[in-house]
Structures are given as structure tokens and as C-alpha cells.
Amino acid sequence: xxxxxxxxxxxxxxxxxxxxxxxxxxxxxxxxxxxxxxxxxxxxxxxxxxxxxxxxxxxxxxxxxxxxxxxxxxxxxxxxxxxxxxxxxxxxxxxxxxxxxxxxxxxxxxxxxxxxxxxxxxxxxxxxxxxxxxxxxxxxxxxxxxxxxxxxxxxxxxxxxxxxxxxxxxxxxxxxxxxxxxxxxxxxxxxxxxxxxxxxxxxxxxxxxxxxxxxxxxxxxxxxxxxxxxxxxxxxxxxxxxxxxxxxxxxxxxxxxxxxxxxxxxxxxxxxxxxxxxxxxxxxxxxxxxxxxxxxxxxxxxxxxxxxxxxxxxxxxxxxxxxxxxxxxxxxxxxxxxxxxxxxxxxxxxxxxxxxxxxxxxxxxxxxxxxxxxxxxxxxxxxxxx
Amino acid sequence: xxxxxxxxxxxxxxxxxxxxxxxxxxxxxxxxxxxxxxxxxxxxxxxxxxxxxxxxxxxxxxxxxxxxxxxxxxxxxxxxxxxxxxxxxxxxxxxxxxxxxxxxxxxxxxxxxxxxxxxxxxxxxxxx
Numbered sequence: 001x002x003x004x005x006x007x008x009x010x011x012x013x014x015x016x017x018x019x020x021x022x023x024x025x026x027x028x029x030x031x032x033x034x035x036x037x038x039x040x041x042x043x044x045x046x047x048x049x050x051x052x053x054x055x056x057x058x059x060x061x062x063x064x065x066x067x068x069x070x071x072x073x074x075x076x077x078x079x080x081x082x083x084x085x086x087x088x089x090x091x092x093x094x095x096x097x098x099x100x101x102x103x104x105x106x107x108x109x110x111x112x113x114x115x116x117x118x119x120x121x122x123x124x125x126x127x128x129x130x131x132x133x134x135x136x137x138x139x140x141x142x143x144x145x146x147x148x149x150x151x152x153x154x155x156x157x158x159x160x161x162x163x164x165x166x167x168x169x170x171x172x173x174x175x176x177x178x179x180x181x182x183x184x185x186x187x188x189x190x191x192x193x194x195x196x197x198x199x200x201x202x203x204x205x206x207x208x209x210x211x212x213x214x215x216x217x218x219x220x221x222x223x224x225x226x227x228x229x230x231x232x233x234x235x236x237x238x239x240x241x242x243x244x245x246x247x248x249x250x251x252x253x254x255x256x257x258x259x260x261x262x263x264x265x266x267x268x269x270x271x272x273x274x275x276x277x278x279x280x281x282x283x284x285x286x287x288x289x290x291x292x293x294x295x296x297x298x299x300x301x302x303x304x305x306x307x308x309x310x311x312x313x314x315x316x317x318x319x320x321x322x323x324x325x326x327x328x329x330x331x332x333x334x335x336x337x338x339x340x341x342x343x344x345x346x347x348x349x350x351x352x353x354x355x356x357x358x359x360x361x362x363x364x365x366x367x368x369x370x371x372x373x374x375x376x377x378x379x380x381x382x383x384x385x386x
Numbered sequence: 387x388x389x390x391x392x393x394x395x396x397x398x399x400x401x402x403x404x405x406x407x408x409x410x411x412x413x414x415x416x417x418x419x420x421x422x423x424x425x426x427x428x429x430x431x432x433x434x435x436x437x438x439x440x441x442x443x444x445x446x447x448x449x450x451x452x453x454x455x456x457x458x459x460x461x462x463x464x465x466x467x468x469x470x471x472x473x474x475x476x477x478x479x480x481x482x483x484x485x486x487x488x489x490x491x492x493x494x495x496x497x498x499x500x501x502x503x504x505x506x507x508x509x510x511x512x513x514x
Contacts, residue, residue: 134390134400135422138508139482140460142388146450150468150480154448157491199463202451255478257447257468 003272004099009227009234009386010091011105012041012220013344018184018335021116022214027060030111031069033216037107041220042231045069050106050221052078052094054086054338058118059111076103082377083120084286084370087339089379092240094221104222110340111216119212120144130375144288144374149204151373152291154257156203158306163203165309166290167194170207170332172318173287177329179356184211185333208290210331217340219347227386234386235350238364239273241265242379245372258306261372262299265380270301273364273382277301280382281362282349283323284342286370287330293317296371297325300380319359327357342367343381350385388457389506396423402437404507406499410474412438419474440473442497443514446489447478467511469495484512 014036016022016029030053038044048071051062060068062077076097080086087110094106114120120143136142155161171191177183189207197206227234245261270276277300285296294308302323303311311317317325328334328345335341346365348354365383372378392400399422402409410419413427414434426433449467465483472494483489484498494514499507 131393131396131422131424134392134396136480137388138390139466139480139510140387140452140457140464141450141466141480143454143456145454146452146456146466149450150448150466153450154468157448199451199453201454204450 001268001271002274003239004095005238005272005274006236006384007099007224008095008221008237009224010219010237010343010347010383011222011227011230011234012037012039012043012232013347014038014040014218015182015341015344016216018182018213018215018337020214022113025060026058026111026113026216027064027068029113029214029216030060030065030109030218033111033218034065034069034107034109037218037220040232043105043220045071047105048074048107050074050076050094050097050103052080052090052106052108053110054080054082054090055110056081056083058114065109074103076106082375084288084338085372085375085377086242086369086379088240088343088367088369088381089242091219091221091237091343091381092242092379095237095240098221098223104226106221107218108221108340109216109218110338112337113214114336115212115214145204145209146201147374148289148291149201151257151295152289153203155291155295158258159309161294161309163195164191165294165313166208167191169290169293169312169317170194172312173326173330174333176319176327176357177333180328180334183329183334184213185329204289207332210288210336211333213335213337215335215337217337217344219340219343224386233351235347236384236386237381238275238384239269239382240379241269241272242377243268244377258295260295260299261376261378262296262368262380265378266300269380269382273384275364275382279364280323280366282327282346282359282365283325284327284330284346284365284367285325286339286342286368287326287332288370290332292371293325296368299371300366300368324359327354327359339369346381346383350383387460387502389502395425399423400506403509404505406507407439408442408497408509409437409439410471410477411435419477421474421477421479440471443473444469444471444479444495446491446493446495449483449489451488465489467495469511479509481508481510484510
């Protein structure tokens with residue numbers, strides 16, 4: 001199933017500054033990132049006929065952002081419910097709309113004041129509208145780091161994954177962020193710093209956890225043909241996949257807590273791209289927590305099941321390794337815009353404009369969303385230099 | 387403590403828990419046991435079901451020791467344990483740990499009810 005492989009492209013990406021307090025509304029952040037992405041592509045809001053976002057009641061809707069920029073009657077829009085699981089599904093759905101001829105130029109954004117206004121983990125409200133919350137919140141089990149720590153321990157118990165493996169990933173990503181002017185955390189750290197950081201929820205320490213960030217990021221999707229005539233080198237969308245899997249509390253089959261929805265999705269994704277893990281030059285993997293990357297390295301087929309920790313410890317995910325991962329520093333060190341900054345970094349790597357962080361000769365990139373532990377869904381993109 | 391907000395599918399399950407009845411749903415068509423409560427069987431799509439009392443016992447899948455005060459009125463540290471039910475191995479629950487020492491992998495455990503009020507008891511876990 002080659003789907004809409006290489007028929008659409010990312011023509012531009014845009015960012016606001018990342019901070020702990022933007023002092024502006026999510027509407028303002030969204031407009032700033034959208035305008036920056038359009039400018040990157042050499043376009044204006046008058047060229048846009050589609051607009052999309054994902055959110056959990058924490059940000060400005062397309063129906064507000066569009067009119068605020070004079071995009072009054074888009075041919076297509078998407079207001080996708082969800083957090084990090086659906087970030088890449090939004091781009092995939094925009095590409096689907098463009099490939100189907102429903103829209104020609106779609107701008108996708110995610111705008112959050114995730115530190116100063118709406119903290120994912122610190123409120124006790126859990127995932128909105130999930131029926132699972134009633135069975136978790138009374139026990140003080142409400143925050144994503146707790147849930148991921150639970151699964152991380154299961155992986156440690158089954159496969160012998162160690163704290164030092166998580167730590168090596170955090171250290172490597174911080175070293176990448178040192179080279180990234182956008183990154184919020186640019187002071188190098190050592191494995192000792194990691195091990196000395198305070199407990200959040202054992203087995204997770206502070207440095208296992210992503211940042212909470214105010215900021216926005218936007219991506220412009222158009223036809224491959226049109227993208228070739230625009231300002232920047234096109235980055236083709238070779239594959240997009242999104243979908244579900246078992247939830248641990250779904251009451252379905254006995255689930256293995258060390259396998260994510262990514263394992264179900266990966267074969268469809270690779271089939272659409274006509275590529276495999278061996279073809280991927282750089283990977284921007286959803287790193288809400290260190291363990292999230294380790295389990296995805298396995299479930300996307302870069303190493304055997306259970307070998308994610310040793311794979312990281314071998315240096316394979318560092319610059320110059322077999323698979324450089326989270327070259328911008330990721331959510332752990334750059335900032336946390338729920339998946340979209342991973343897509344933008346992948347685009348930058350494939351355009352060859354990543355500066356000191358550039359992976360030489362990068363042709364194919366994988367970028368992924370939250371792999372499905374918290375809501376049983378995930379999404380991912382394979383992007384290719386045009 | 388955040389009190390659970392039952393939905394229209396789960397209200398009776400919480401009422402039974404308050405009476406210390408440890409139940410899951412059993413599909414009336416194919417017999418599949420399921421938790422949390424919902425109307426349809428995900429395996430055979432049957433809508434007939436009944437409550438099935440099962441042993442209030444399971445084994446430890448994983449656990450966390452929480453230190454960060456995510457909830458203002460919950461003294462830290464506290465341990466949350468994930469348990470796979472002995473009589474319904476497809477079903478998993480989380481609860482607080484009432485053991486004298488940290489749990490260990492695959493440890494047999496049994497329910498330790500925590501009475502909150504006449505309408506609510508929480509299902510916590512202790513060594514079997």
C-alpha cells in the first residue's frame with residue numbers, strides 16, 4: 001500500500017521562541033508560528049486553503065486562528081483532539097487532504113503555554129474525557145511521568161534495561177541541544193548529573209522527563225509539484241500512518257506493557273514509504289521521557305526487542321552513530337511542542353540547513369508521535385529529501 | 387484524594403466495590419472477562435453480560451514510587467502498583483501499595499480495601 005507516497009511535501013516550518021512563560025496567548029503564539037512557516041515557504045496567508053491543529057482544550061482553535069490571519073473560508077480544516085499521540089496524524093491528514101485535491105496548501109500548528117498556563121502533569125486532571133481516569137486518579141496516578149515510569153520499570157524488569165541507559169540518552173540529547181540556538185537547556189550534563197537528579201516517580205528522575213514549554217511550531221503542507229516552485233527545498237512526505245492499538249485498560253487482550261502501538265503501526269508506515277529502518281538516516285522520536293525513545297527504537301525496528309537500552313549505550317543514537325536521534329535535543333532539552341518541533345527538525349535535517357547539528361547527507365528521516373501508552377494511538381511520518 | 391467520577395457504565399462497579407464485592411464483567415455470549423465496565427464485548431461484540439465475582443488476587447506487573455507532589459494533599463512518597471488479576475489475566479488494575487517493603491516483580495498480591503465512606507471503597511493491594 002503506497003498510499004499517497006511522495007505526492008505531498010513540507011514546504012516550510014516556523015517557530016516561536018521557546019520559553020517558560022510566553023506572556024502572550026496561544027492565539028498569538030499560533031499566529032506567529034504560522035506566519036513564520038509561511039514566510040519560510042515564501043507564502044502568505046492568502047495562499048492558504050487549509051488549517052489544522054491538535055489540542056486538548058488547551059489552545060486556540062483553527063476556527064479562531066484562521067480568521068485572525070484573514071484565512072476566512074478554508075476549503076479544509078481539522079481540529080484534532082489529542083496531545084502527543086496525534087501530532088504526526090495531523091500532518092498525515094493534511095497530506096491526505098492535499099493528495100485528494102480537497103486543499104492545496106495547508107498550515108498545521110501546535111501552540112501551547114504548557115508551562116505558564118496549562119501544565120500536562122501538574123494538575124491531577126489526567127487525560128481529559130478518558131474513562132480510565134476514574135480508576136487511576138484516586139490512587140494518585142494522574143501524571144504522564146508516573147504512567148511512563150510504570151511501563152519503564154516493566155521494561156527494566158523484563159529486559160534488564162538500566163538507569164544508565166536512560167541517562168546516556170539524556171546526556172546525548174543534551175549534547176545535541178548545546179548546538180541548537182533554539183534549545184531551552186544548553187548546559188552540558190554528565191551521567192553523574194543524571195543519576196544525581198531528584199526522583200520524580202521511581203524509576204524516573206528529573207532528567208528522564210521532558211521540559212514543559214510555552215511555544216508554537218507550524219508546518220506547511222502542499223503538493224510535491226507546488227513545493228518545488230517555492231522558496232525552500234521541498235521535503236517529501238513519503239509515508240504517514242496513524243492508528244490505534246491496545247490500551248492497557250481497554251479490557252481486550254492481555255497486553256505486554258513493554259510493547260507500544262508503534263509496533264503495530266511501523267509495518268504500515270514502512271510499506272507506504274517503500275523503505276525500512278535500514279534506510280533511515282536520522283530519527284526524531286517522541287521523547288516525553290527517556291524510556292519513550294528506547295522502546296520506539298525497538299518497536300520501529302532499529303534494534304531487537306529489549307535491546308533499546310544497550311543500543312543507546314553503544315553510542316548508536318549520538319551524532320556520527322548508526323542512527324542519530326533527536327538531533328535538536330528533543331523535548332528533553334530543546335522544548336516541548338507536542339511533536340511538531342520534531343517534524344520541523346526532521347525537515348531541517350533533510351534540507352541540510354541544521355547548522356552544527358547537521359547529519360551529513362541525510363536523505364530519509366523518521367519522526368514519531370507519543371507511542372501510545374497513555375492513549376492507545378500513535379502516528380509517524382517518513383520524510384525524504386525532495 | 388481525588389474521588390472517582392463514575393460514568394454510566396461504571397457506576398454499579400463502584401457500588402459493588404463499596405460493598406467489597408470484587409467483580410469484573412463476563413460476556414454472556416463468549417465468556418470473555420473484561421474491565422473496565424462497558425456495554426459491548428470487544429471480542430464478539432455481544433451486548434449480554436453479567437458481573438462475575440473473581441478472586442481479589444493478582445500478580446505485580448510493575449510499580450512506581452512517586453516523589454513529585456503532583457497532587458497537593460497526597461503525602462509523598464507513595465507507591466502505585468499495577469496488578470494483573472489471577473482469575474482474569476486480560477484485566478489490569480492500578481492501586482496503592484500497602485506492603486511493608488517495596489513490591490517485587492510477579493509478587494502474588496491480594497486486595498486491601500480502603501474505606502472512604504459508605505459509597506466508596508478504594509481497591510488497594512498488599513502481599514498475598
